[in-house]
Amino acid sequence: MNEVTDEWILKAEEDFFTADGILHELEIPRAATASFHCQQCAEKYIKAFLTARLIRFERTHVLMDLLKLCLTVDKDFKRIANDLNSLEGYGVAIRYPGTSITIELAEEAFKAAERVRKFVRKKLKLK
Secondary structure, eight states: OOHHHHHHHHHHHHHHHHHHHHHHTSSSOOHHHHHHHHHHHHHHHHHHHHHHTTOOOOSOOOHHHHHHHHHTTOGGGGGGHHHHHHHGGGTTGGGSTTOOOOHHHHHHHHHHHHHHHHHHHHHTTOO
16 A cells, blocks of 8 residues: 555544544534544545545545445445445535534444445455
């Protein structure tokens, strides 16, 4: 792997463990913030994969656009399409007034991020 891929992985891991801590270790969990970090984890893992495969991508937070690029080189990515789709709204909309989320939805977002993380790490041959 290259340095940029490694950096994407590091940043994705920071988001994953931040979401975990915000959701599972605080006295009062912060659902919206945890969900944002779940989306960010998935986004950065997808970008790590694309970078490792030397596939250029635009600056975007749209997971489904990034998924399309992954599918050009690995059709297995269809397996995480539903998880990526479920995380889509947490990257931008959740950060603004008028949008709220329950702890239950945040837990679902965490599980989706966990599945994406596991899938991409396997593709990158990481433990």
